[in-house]
Amino acid sequence: MALSSPTETARRALGKPLADLDEEERQVLIDIESGSISTRDVADAADETATLGEKLADRVAAVGGSWGFIIGFSVILLGWMLLNSDVLGYFGLAFDPYPYIFLNLMLSTLAAIQAPVIMMSQNRQASKDRLAASLDYPTNLRAEIDILRLHHKLDVTVIERLDSLEAKIDGLAKTLARS
Known part of the structure; x- marks a missing residue:
């Protein structure tokens, strides 16, 4: 039922x-x-309301937090240092000789820009997590209600079967008692 x-x-x-x-x-x-x-996909729901700045922050965080970025950036830094100390220094053309003041300025600028962008992305991820929790509630509630409905159906079916078996047993007992 x-x-x-x-x-x-x-x-x-x-x-x-x-x-x-x-x-x-x-x-x-x-x-x-x-x-x-x-049910709704959390990523789709979050992307529906994301601004261009939030999407850009996510991309910057995805690139800046990858091994590809770390390895590539390390190669660039090593190349910069080799170029300005040995290669161009040999000809007296090093534009940023040791202690690499211009390189330090660029790295500080990059860090000053990248840190807040990554924090914006983390805030957006926290918002996605809150959205996921709010979207999970109806799904979990529906699953629990459906499970309760299935239990109810099974209980009704089992009771009907038991009543039917009880009636058959009573009928057999009466038939045996008459014989």
Whole structure:
């Protein structure tokens, strides 16, 4: 026996009348009864509201936090130091000789720009995590309600089968008693 309406489902599964449910719970019950899917992809939901700056911050953090960036940047730094100390220094053309003051200025500027951008990306990731939690709640609620409905159906089926078996046993007992 299926639960027939959101009102009945609210009473049986959640132990509250439909009017006492919050909007998320009410929407889950309506989705269950209509047979519609209520899950959403967190990445898609977050990307729908992302600004250009937030998307750029994510890209910068993805590139700046990769091994490819670390290795490539290390090669560039090593090349800069070799070029300005040995190669160009031999001809007296080194534009940033040791102690590499211009290189230090560029590295400090890069760090000053990159750090807040990475923090913006981390803030966006925290927002995605909060969104994921809020999107998980209806999915988990729906799963629990569906499990409770299945338990109810199984209980009804088992009781009907037991009643049928009990009636057959009673019938057999009466037939044996007459013989």
